[in-house]
Amino acid sequence: MIKTGFKFIDELNCLNSGDLISIQGKCVQSEQFVISLMQGILDHNDGYVLLMNRYDFYLFTSTIFDDNSEDDKPLISDRISKNNILSKNGLPTDAEVLQRSLSAWLEMDKFKHLRNKKLLAIVTPIYKLRYDTTEETSTLILKDAAQMLNIPVICWQKDSSDILLAVDMTFRLTAVNGYQEPIDIEAVNPSGDTVTHIQANASSLKYDEYLKDCPKLWFYEEN
Secondary structure: OOOOOOHHHHOOOOOOOOOEEEEEOOOOHHHHHHHHHHHHHHHHOOOEEEEEOHHHOHHHHHHHOOOOOOOOHHHHHHOOOHHHEEEEOOOOOOHHHHHHHHHHHOOOHHHHHHOOOOEEEEEEEOOOOOOOOOHHHHHHHHHHHHHHHOOOEEEEEOOOOOOOOOOOEEEEEEEEEOOEEEEEEEEEOOOOOEEEEEEOOOOOEEEOOOHHHOOOOOEEEOO
């Protein structure tokens, strides 16, 4: 199983090879949660992550990969293991295409340092995979990829709150006071039943809107 460093996730044993995980949330914190989760995977495992369609992740586009020294951007960039992120855009039509594309990307000079490393997970927004298919069909493509590549896949349902049957676990984020804390995180299985519920800043799970005051990223767990 891939470890994330978040106890409430790791105890669910839901990031195994072949698993498809969905992160739901229209609130701004949902992207921050995906970023924190991805960095947690890099912190607790030896390997790299494939980030698909990074331009849909505004925080990545404006802070991690762009050279900009304003505000907290250098702090964010310093806290992300960007050398262990293979960032590519693309709309794979099926799992075999994605597998062949991955092999081709690793032949590129800028990714050659990842060739002998283990692919830990794929992170992608779900709705960008195919414009001519439903979310459910897109998740089937991702599920096939997870099983073929023998890794977990994490998809961000940015503009949806549907529970998708192909997904093994859904983490639904809700900012209780609009765009302010506290942030509720509910783990939901494919039947729609809540498996666990946790609220940031009400337990060991912490959230900080201002990165400079945060010892890790926005979401982190205190020991």
